[in-house]
Amino acid sequence: MTNSRSKLGEFDLIAKYFAPLAAGAPGAFGLKDDAATIALEPGQELVVTTDLLSAGIHFFPGDPPELIARKSLRVNLSDLAAKGAKPEGYLLSLALPHDIAADWISSFAEGLAEDQREFGVALFGGDTTATNGSVTISITAFGMLPSGSMTKRSGAKPGDIVFVTGTIGDAAKGLSLLGDQTKASYTATERALIRRYRLPEPRVAFGQKIRGVATAALDVSDGLVADVEHIADASRVRMTVGISMIPLSDHRRRTSGASESEIIAAATGGDDYEIAFAAPADKRAVIQKLAEETRTPVSEIGRVEVGEGVSLVGDDGSEIAILHKGYKHF
Amino acid sequence: MTNSRSKLGEFDLIAKYFAPLAAGAPGAFGLKDDAATIALEPGQELVVTTDLLSAGIHFFPGDPPELIARKSLRVNLSDLAAKGAKPEGYLLSLALPHDIAADWISSFAEGLAEDQREFGVALFGGDTTATNGSVTISITAFGMLPSGSMTKRSGAKPGDIVFVTGTIGDAAKGLSLLGDQTKASYTATERALIRRYRLPEPRVAFGQKIRGVATAALDVSDGLVADVEHIADASRVRMTVGISMIPLSDHRRRTSGASESEIIAAATGGDDYEIAFAAPADKRAVIQKLAEETRTPVSEIGRVEVGEGVSLVGDDGSEIAILHKGYKHF
Numbered sequence: 001m002t003n004s005r006s007k008l009g010e011f012d013l014i015a016k017y018f019a020p021l022a023a024g025a026p027g028a029f030g031l032k033d034d035a036a037t038i039a040l041e042p043g044q045e046l047v048v049t050t051d052l053l054s055a056g057i058h059f060f061p062g063d064p065p066e067l068i069a070r071k072s073l074r075v076n077l078s079d080l081a082a083k084g085a086k087p088e089g090y091l092l093s094l095a096l097p098h099d100i101a102a103d104w105i106s107s108f109a110e111g112l113a114e115d116q117r118e119f120g121v122a123l124f125g126g127d128t129t130a131t132n133g134s135v136t137i138s139i140t141a142f143g144m145l146p147s148g149s150m151t152k153r154s155g156a157k158p159g160d161i162v163f164v165t166g167t168i169g170d171a172a173k174g175l176s177l178l179g180d181q182t183k184a185s186y187t188a189t190e191r192a193l194i195r196r197y198r199l200p201e202p203r204v205a206f207g208q209k210i211r212g213v214a215t216a217a218l219d220v221s222d223g224l225v226a227d228v229e230h231i232a233d234a235s236r237v238r239m240t241v242g243i244s245m246i247p248l249s250d251h252r253r254r255t256s257g258a259s260e261s262e263i264i265a266a267a268t269g270g271d272d273y274e275i276a277f278a279a280p281a282d283k284r285a286v287i288q289k290l291a292e293e294t295r296t297p298v299s300e301i302g303r304v305e306v307g308e309g310v311s312l313v314g315d316d317g318s319e320i321a322i323l324h325k326g327y328k329h330f
Numbered sequence: 331m332t333n334s335r336s337k338l339g340e341f342d343l344i345a346k347y348f349a350p351l352a353a354g355a356p357g358a359f360g361l362k363d364d365a366a367t368i369a370l371e372p373g374q375e376l377v378v379t380t381d382l383l384s385a386g387i388h389f390f391p392g393d394p395p396e397l398i399a400r401k402s403l404r405v406n407l408s409d410l411a412a413k414g415a416k417p418e419g420y421l422l423s424l425a426l427p428h429d430i431a432a433d434w435i436s437s438f439a440e441g442l443a444e445d446q447r448e449f450g451v452a453l454f455g456g457d458t459t460a461t462n463g464s465v466t467i468s469i470t471a472f473g474m475l476p477s478g479s480m481t482k483r484s485g486a487k488p489g490d491i492v493f494v495t496g497t498i499g500d501a502a503k504g505l506s507l508l509g510d511q512t513k514a515s516y517t518a519t520e521r522a523l524i525r526r527y528r529l530p531e532p533r534v535a536f537g538q539k540i541r542g543v544a545t546a547a548l549d550v551s552d553g554l555v556a557d558v559e560h561i562a563d564a565s566r567v568r569m570t571v572g573i574s575m576i577p578l579s580d581h582r583r584r585t586s587g588a589s590e591s592e593i594i595a596a597a598t599g600g601d602d603y604e605i606a607f608a609a610p611a612d613k614r615a616v617i618q619k620l621a622e623e624t625r626t627p628v629s630e631i632g633r634v635e636v637g638e639g640v641s642l643v644g645d646d647g648s649e650i651a652i653l654h655k656g657y658k659h660f
Contacts, residue, residue, distance in 0.1 A: 027375075032564055033483050034409045034548050035379040035473075040370050045357075049365040050455065050470060052423035056462040079364045093382035093468050125380065132386040133463020138423050140380060140470040143365075153363050218364050234362050 013128055017109035018092070024122035025089050036091070036125040038142060047085035047143040047150055051075050055134035059198075060178065065104045066111030067198045068137070073115050075221065076141035078202035078273040082219040084151040084211025085143025087204060089124040093138040095131035119204060149211055153234035156216040156278035162239055162302035163214075163287065165203050166274040167249035168224050169266020170196035173256065192251045200273030206296040207275055213286055217277035223268040226326025228276055228302070229310040235278070238307030241267070244315050247299040260320070267312065268326050278304050343458055347439035348422070354452035355419050366421070366455040368472060377415035377473040377480055381405050385464035389528075390508065395434045396441030397528045398467070403445050405551065406471035408532035408603040412549040414481040414541025415473025417534060419454040423468040425461035449534060479541055483564035486546040486608035492569055492632035493544075493617065495533050496604040497579035498554050499596020500526035503586065522581045530603030536626040537605055543616055547607035553598040556656025558606055558632070559640040565608070568637030571597070574645050577629040590650070597642065598656050608634050 014031050022028035027037040040046060053072050055061045073090060080087045092112070096105070116122060124142065174197030177183065177190050186194065202219070210217070216235050220227045225241065232239040243263050256262050279287060284300075291298040312320045344361050352358035357367040370376060383402050385391045403420060410417050422442070426435070446452060454472065504527030507513065507520050516524065532549070540547070546565050550557045555571065562569040576597050578588055586592050609617060614630075621628040632643075642650045 029482065029484075033413075033480075035377045035413045035415070035480070037480055038376040038378060039477060040376075042372060046368040046370075046376065047365045048368060048421060048454065048470075048472075050421045050423050050457050050468075052425055052457045052459050052466070052468055054425050054459060054461040054463065054466070057425075057460050083363075083365045085365070091378065091380045091470055093380050095382055095384050095387075095466060124378065127380050127382045127468075129382050129384060130387050131384040131463065131466065133384065133461065133466070136382070136384070136425060136461065136463070136466050136468075138380075138382055138466075138468035140378075140421055142378075147369060150363075150365070150367055152359065154359075 013105065017105055018123060018126065021109065021112055021116060021123035025124050028122065028124045031125060040144065043147055044144045045147040047080055047083050047145060048140060049076055049079040050138065050140040052136065052138045054136045061134060063198060065107040066114070069108040069111030070115045070199055072137045072139050073112060074200050074202050075273060076139045077119055077204055078200060078219040080141055080143035081202045081204045081207030082151065082217045082275045083143070084149065084208055085145045086208055087119055087121050087141060087143045089122045089142050091124050091140040092126035094126065094128045095136040096128065097134065098130055145211065151211050151214050151217040153216050153218050153231050156231055156235035156237050156304050158237055158304050158306045159281065160215055160278040160304040161281050161284065161300055162228065162241060162276065162278050162304060163298050164220065164224065164247065164274055164276045164301050165206060165296050165298055167247045167252065168220070168272050168274065169252050169269050170249050171200065171271035172266065172269020173252050175271065189251050189254050193255060197271055200271070202273055203275045203296055205294040206290065209290040209294055210277060210287065213283050214277040214279045217275055220272040220274045220276050221270060223270040223326025224272065224276065225267050225310055225312060225322065229325060231276065231278060232308065232310050236308065238305045238309055239302055240305065240311045240313050241302035243312050243320060245299065245301040247297070264312070264322055268322060268324060270326055343435065347435055348453060348456065351439065351442055351446060351453035355454050358452065358454045361455060370474065373477055374474045375477040377410055377413050377475060378470060379406055379409040380468065380470040382466065382468045384466050391464060393528060395437040396444070399438040399441030400445045400529055402467045402469050403442060404530050404532050405603060406469045407449055407534055408530060408549040410471055410473035411532045411534045411537030412481065412547045412605045413473070414479065414538055415475045416538055417449055417451045417471060417473045419452045419472050421454050421470040422456035424456065424458045425466040426458065427464065428460055475541065481541050481544050481547040483546050483548050483561050486561055486565035486567050486634050488567055488634050488636045489611065490545055490608040490634040491611050491614065491630055492558065492571060492606065492608055492634060493628055494550065494554065494577065494604055494606045494631050495536060495626050495628055497577045497582065498550070498602050498604065499582050499599050500579050501530065501601035502596065502599020503582050505601065519581045519584050523585060527601055530601070532603055533605045533626055535624040536620065539620040539624055540607060540617065543613050543620070544607040544609045547605055550602040550604045550606050551600060553600040553656025554602065554606065555597050555640055555642060555652065559655060561606065561608060562638065562640050566638065568635045568639055569632055570635065570641045570643050571632035573642050573650060575629065575631040577627070594642070594650070594652055598652060598654060600656055
């Protein structure tokens with residue numbers, strides 16, 4: 001509603017910081033048009049996903065802008081990875097407070113540039129606008145894969161094994177360390193956990209490799225238990241996860257041990273951006289090979305059964321009651 | 331960062347209000363997966379555009395939620411229309427304050443449902459999240475057209491005529507009426523202008539018809555003069571717009587007359603969501619026919635010349651100086 005006139009107008013912003021990010025995408029028209037075009041090779045289809053991140057909810061307002069940018073892009077790339085799609089590009093909408101510093105924007109764009117190189121994607125287009133609230137970032141990411149081959153949530157079958165990549169609970173611990181007002185400084189171990197919160201590692205290569213091998217997959221963002229339950233619900237099966245099979249990092253073990261309550265906290269914390277997936281038991285060797293090829297740690301964590309819902313089970317097979325399964329967004 | 335637990339969680343919200351909006355899109359998987367798929371017919375390409383709307387900037391926080399929803403969708407459909415694409419669907423990301431009422435969300439979804447029927451589009455997916463700020467809506471819209479046929483900003487040629495659909499300045503007047511604290515009530519005429527601000531009419535049918543006829547086009551959102559200049563810049567031509575050729579509605583004339591300063595205000599006000607386009611002079615008859623077929627008023631407003639920039643000219647051919655050409659976003 002306000003017709004604000006800062007020194008740096010929208011078009012200057014686009015030209016200076018964002019147009020260079022679109023150089024690799026012919027359909028972006030140098031960000032000088034109203035829309036972008038996306039073409040597909042015959043037999044391919046597009047996979048699209050979108051995530052909105054808001055200061056104070058998804059990141060701390062004072063976080064380094066280049067890490068905010070990279071996390072915003074990576075949480076979207078993580079969705080594409082879990083679905084088995086090859087990432088191609090993204091749209092970026094940015095709502096910025098009137099008093100945002102040019103430095104902030106320039107660092108934000110540098111973070112995007114770095115991850116564009118790392119993941120081989122380009123900026124297709126977007127929108128920049130003012131907001132009376134805090135920084136808000138909306139990214140829509142585009143990937144491609146052979147038509148009909150997307151790894152869905154809904155294909156898990158009784159008898160399948162449940163797997164997860166990487167380690168679980170590092171980001172949640174990093175977030176709790178960031179929020180701990182009593183801490184004056186962090187150890188190297190703690191900084192590593194904080195880094196896992198601020199900069200997830202989407203499993204882009206592995207996700208594409210297990211397309212057609214996994215029967216169902218998603219990326220773990222709400223919490224391992226909650227997300228495994230999403231697969232169970234969509235697949236109309238029951239999934240059990242063994243509490244001692246959940247992979248914790250040495251960093252996390254060193255920081256807070258591996259008691260049952262700590263493992264539950266890890267498995268319900270969220271922000272892991274690992275891939276949880278189901279696959280037939282006879283695919284174990286193939287999965288191990290694909291994991292090695294892409295240098296992706298993979299752990300077997302549970303089983304798919306007839307029934308519904310998800311259970312966390314102890315080593316004696318007894319079900320462990322948990323208060324909440326993951327992060328509630330709203 | 332807060333792990334808020336309102337009675338209505340994200341998944342309930344999606345299921346209750348948004349999943350029904352995705353019923354028409356098989357690639358949306360009932361909003362029960364992490365991504366949507368989009369397939370293309372051979373020879374077609376995808377056109378994508380995105381706009382972010384923020385309370386207090388793009389709409390008044392107290393505006394009717396169904397109109398906020400419809401405007402958010404329509405400003406995106408307007409971009410697709412200007413580019414000549416057939417709209418197919420959209421992704422919706424919604425950042426909502428913690429204290430938002432369920433009624434607000436339900437009315438918002440009803441507004442989307444109404445416009446989905448009107449424009450033949452479906453919800454492909456999205457994201458809902460909390461925000462510490464005000465309501466923020468990010469929509470990415472998808473359209474299709476034959477590969478390589480998008481109407482760009484960059485094709486206008488010296489000798490072309492400049493056209494615009496509909497009337498200009500109604501929305502800007504509506505906005506200024508809404509902001510006028512001295513008004514206790516509005517006349518029917520004033521309410522019609524306010525409606526034009528709150529509910530733009532994207533020229534979806536006409537935009538597709540003039541694909542291949544227009545040499546360049548965009549939708550007028552920043553202000554007619556500013557947007558015509560965008561075409562001039564992208565096409566590396568000069569465009570002149572005759573001040574007395576700018577189409578004003580009877581509503582606007584009745585409210586504030588048609589003095590030179592009023593026409594300038596109309597032509598620099600923004601939020602019109604009409605299509606400004608250039609076309610060769612020998613296409614006048616074709617354009618008139620397409621306008622009639624789609625019941626779209628079209629006015630000739632100027633000419634394309636060799637040179638650069640945009641000029642507003644009086645009836646005597648003299649250039650009219652203007653202070654600012656349109657809305658600055660940031």
